[in-house]
Amino acid sequence: MTTEARDGTETADPTPEGTTAGGFWTGRSGLVVAGILAAIGVYLVAGIITMDVPDGAKSPGPTFFPILIATAVFVLAGLLAIQTLRNPDPMPAGPAEHRFYTDWKSLGLVFFSFLAFALLLVPVGWLLSAALLFWGVARALGSKRPLFDIGLALVFSSCIQLAFGAGLGLNLPGGILEGIYG
Structure with missing residues (x-):
């Protein structure tokens, strides 16, 4: 295939038909x-x-x-x-x-949410520490509804707690809520 240069002369196309310049x-x-x-x-x-x-x-x-x-x-x-x-x-x-580019604010919020989850899992329990993790990630991803996010995070972590407890027979850490639902 040939292409026409600015001066009107025809030159060979450096890229064959159907391919890209970089391979x-x-x-x-x-x-x-x-x-x-x-x-x-x-x-x-x-x-x-x-x-x-x-x-x-x-x-x-x-x-x-x-x-x-x-x-x-x-x-x-x-x-x-x-x-x-x-x-x-x-x-x-x-x-x-x-x-x-790096969104350091979002990256930091996810990192510290995960760090808080890891540190609070045993003393506070799965339900609250996982809800904190889910809430922090939702905020890092740009959610502007903190109360809705907290409620949804609690529901989501509760469903996971039920799935592991009732469905698989595995106990996640109860923490400070151990006597209430554990």
């Missing part, structure tokens, strides 16, 4: 994230396979949720890979511009 990998850096997700999935599967399951474990058993999570990780990795292969990021027309 196959140009605009497909999202495949790195898909690969990392797949590696995390492999790690989870290795952990599931090597997990010591007691003989008297009831169905669905302690491997049920890890299997669900590993499956979700593999599905997400596959979908991300397909999306990245089908729709690569466009090449900038001019000089490369940096489009990345």
Whole structure:
């Protein structure tokens, strides 16, 4: 294929039809994230396979949720890979511009919410520490409704407490609420 230059002469097109100037990998850096997700999935599967399951474990058993999570990780990795292969990021027309920045406020809020969760889990209990974690992440992601977020976080952590307690027979730390619901 040829292209017409400004002076009217025809020149050979440097990129064959159907390809991009940078080659196959140009605009497909999202495949790195898909690969990392797949590696995390492999790690989870290795952990599931090597997990010591007691003989008297009831169905669905302690491997049920890890299997669900590993499956979700593999599905997400596959979908991300397909999306990245089908729709690569466009090449900038001019000089490369940096489009990345770090939202330190949100990152710090998520970090300190997780740190508070880890430190408060045993003394305060799952219900309140998980609600604090969920609330902090919601705020970090930009939610502007603190009372709604607190209520939703308490409901969500309560549902997880019920799922682990009633559904799997596992006890999450009760903390200061041990005698009330534990």
